[in-house]
Amino acid sequence: MTVLSVRNLSIDIPTGDxxxxxxxxxxxxxxxxxxxxxxxxxGSGKSVLSKAIMGLLPGALISGEILFEGRNLLDLPARAMQQLRGNRIAMISQDPLSSLHPFYTIGAQIVEAIRTHRKVSEAEALKEVIDILGRVGIHDAEKRVHDYPHQFSGGMRQRVMIAMAIVLRPALLIADEPTTALDVTVQAQIISLLNQMRREFGTAIIMVTHDLDLLSSIADHTMVMYAGNRMEFGPGEAVLTAPAHPYTLGLLRSSPSQEKRGALPSIPGQPPSLLLEQKACAFAPRCPAAMAICRQERPPLRTFADGTQSLCWLEDKASNTAAALAPVPAEPAALVAQRDIVVSAKDVRLTYGGRSLFGRRINLEVLKGVSLELPRGTTLGIVGESGCGKSTLARIIAGLLPPTSGEVTIEGESVVDIDRARWIEMRKRVQMVFQDPFGSLNPRRRVGSIIGDPFRIQNIAHGIERKNKVRELMEIVGLNPEHYNRFPAEFSGGQRQRIGIARALALKPSIIIFDEPVSALDVSIQAQILNLIGKLQREMGLSYLFISHDLAVVRHVSSEIMVMKSGQVVERGETETLYHNPQHPYTRELLAAADPHYRKTGGGLADALGQGATP
Incomplete structure (x- = not known):
């Protein structure tokens, strides 16, 4: 039975331009x-479609039809749409923390959602809330229902959002990036939960995501969008394993999930401005297989034997872009002195003092004797679930947090208990690049000032000399030096991450710590940033600590991987050896959760585990 039918939908949003x-x-x-x-x-139109279905685009000019259970949502009055929203059509937002009110308990917020649409007492609603929280995997729901959002982890908050969305048994659930920035094990739990809910309640789910590998294993059908156009559509596995459109193929080849080393073949150029109406193929300026007709006329919709449809002039699916998108040859690895250790940590421990309980002081041990070595010019990947101590260890190495005990040396010099003047000097050698490129840049300052801050703080360059150094850095990371006076909001997500990398390079450090630097980026932008990181390492001999929950990314960039759990290192080894032959059960669990194809086919790692397809 069809729940939602969208027909010839066009959306124009008025702006000042x-x-x-x-x-x-x-x-x-x-x-x-x-x-x-x-x-x-x-910018392809994914979230705009979701908002149009939810009736959240006031002022937009919308033509076509959005038929939900036989009714055209575009013809419904605002009051009727309010009754449907949250009741029959629900949405899970990408960031659960900002979607939950920090002043109210989670129970109060879900109770409000129930009582808005149904006439039940508060006690009856609370009983339903406790039941639904238990269903989504919140343990001790009777107690946790009275907790506030900040008392839950990221995965638990996402479960709360799912509970709020499904508590009224909606016919349609829109999940906008529901697993972005979640650990692989939590991601697997969320996907399992969504599958359970749609089969139990008959709910139709629209999942918006940039994780193509995940989508290929769980989606019944997939639609690939570009510049507001439906470029390809069909069965999920067919679209994302044997694509018909060059754009889909470009996205897939940009992903580091495949077994490939060297530079990732990212899609060149940028998406077109949506202020300009596209008369021909919107992807033609970036397409390596574009023909003359692609730039002159709008392409036809072609249907292939496996059920996929492609908005493209190319007729042959099997060879549509194989020649044009030839594999990128692996670039030679940097020659490094393996015995030259730039970072060494020995038995690093960190304990936070807790509150007193029954006259005894309770301490929280965050790091429990972590040791590592980072050879010059190499990358050590650090993986593990949230709370395992990855970022805490990074902050200790970066000098932002003192350890309780243990020894940390950078290029042979201890960073523990040194005086302030010596530490300021040593700080030049260690820099960090953060997960959120927008949140780590001051929106009120121009990019030139942001990148020039290290020179100003360390009193290294002034005036024209500083300006020239900043422009040189911008050119190194692939930014236009002419954009020196722009603000961060005037750059794309990938460009903002390049700004963060330029700032980290300013003082010519020996070590750069990357803390989830690409988790929130599209795969095409992600490929550009990963290529840039690799290029800089080869050219400048940089050493990286690379923290990520995305094991495919860590595998691509790292020569060695260290796995952490509960403040301890449970396994460390050469990347490919660890990936193909993990020794610790927790490592096997992480890898099984990270690769949906293992779960789906029961092959590869699942065979090694001897447990079918379930992580």
């Missing part, structure tokens, strides 16, 4: 119990 053509002639159907995936780069 003109109309943004956010969607053009988009059509698709979603059936009961179906998981429908929408993929594409930022």
């Amino acid at each position: 003109g109309f943004v053509h956010a969607a053009r002639d988009v059509s698709f159907d979603v059936g009961a119990e179906e998981l429908f995936g929408i993929a594409g780069e930022s």
Whole structure:
């Protein structure tokens, strides 16, 4: 049974610069119990479609039809749409913390959602809340229902959002990046939960995500969007394993999930401005297989034997872009002196003092004797679930947090208990690049000032000399030096991350610590940043500590991987050896959770585990 039918939907959003053509002639159907995936780069129209279905685009010019359970949502009055929203159509937002009110308990917030749409007492609603929290895996729901959002981990907050979305048994659930920035094990739990809910309640799910590998293993059907156009559509596995459109293939080849080393073949260029109406193929300026007709006329919709549809002039699916997108040859690895250790940590421990309980002081041991060595010019990947101590260890190495005990040396010099003047000097050698490129940049300062801060703080360069150094850094990381006076908001996500990298390079450090630097980026932008990181390492002999929950990314960039659990190192080894032959049960669990194909086929790692397809 079809729950949602979108027909020839076009969306134009008025702005001060003109109309943004956010969607053009988009059509698709979603059936009961179906998981429908929408993929594409930022600005492709994914979230705009979701908002249009939810009726959250006031002032937009929308044509076409959005038929939900037989009714056209575009014709409904605002009051009727309010009754549907949250009741029959629900949404899970990407950031659960900002979507939950910090002043109210989670129970009060879900009770409010229930009582808004149904006439039940507060006690009855609370009973339903406790039941649904238990269903989504919140243990001790009777007690946790009275807790506040900040008392939950990221995965638990996402479960709360799912509970709020499904408590009224909606017919349609829109999940906007529900697993972005979650650990692989938590991600697997969330996906399992969504699958359980749609089969139990018959709910149709639209999942918006940039994780193509995940989507290929769970989506019944997938739609790939670009510049507001539906470029490809079809069965999820067919679209994301044997794509018909060059754009889909470009996205897949940008992903580090495949077994490939060297530079990732990222899609060149940038998406077009949506202020300009596209008369021909929107992807033609970036397509390596573009023909003359692609730049002159809008392409036809082609249907292939496996059920996929492609908006493209290319007729042959099997060879559409194979020659044009030839594999990128692996670049030679940097020659490094393996015995030259730039970072050494020995038996590092960190204990936080807790509150007194029954006259005894309770201490929380965060790091429990962690040791590591980082050879010059290499990358050590650090993986593990949230709370395992990865970022805490990074802050200790960066000098932002003193350890309780243990020894940390940088290029042979101890960083523990040194005086302030010596530490300021040593800080030049260690820099960090953070997960959120926008949150780590001051929005009120110009990019030139931001990148020039290390020179100012260390009193190294002034005036024209500093300006020239900043422009040189911008050129090194692939930014236009002419954009020196722009603000961070005027750059894309990938460009903002380049700004953060330029700032980290300013003082010519020996070590750069990357803390989840690409987790929130589209795969095409992610590929550009990973290529840049590798290029800088080869050219400048940099040493990296690379922290990420994405094991595919860590595998691509790291020569060695260290696995942490509960403040301890449980396994460390050469990347490919550890990936193909993990020794510790926790490492096997992480890898099984990270690769949905292992879970789906029961092969590879699942065979090694001897437990089918379940992590």
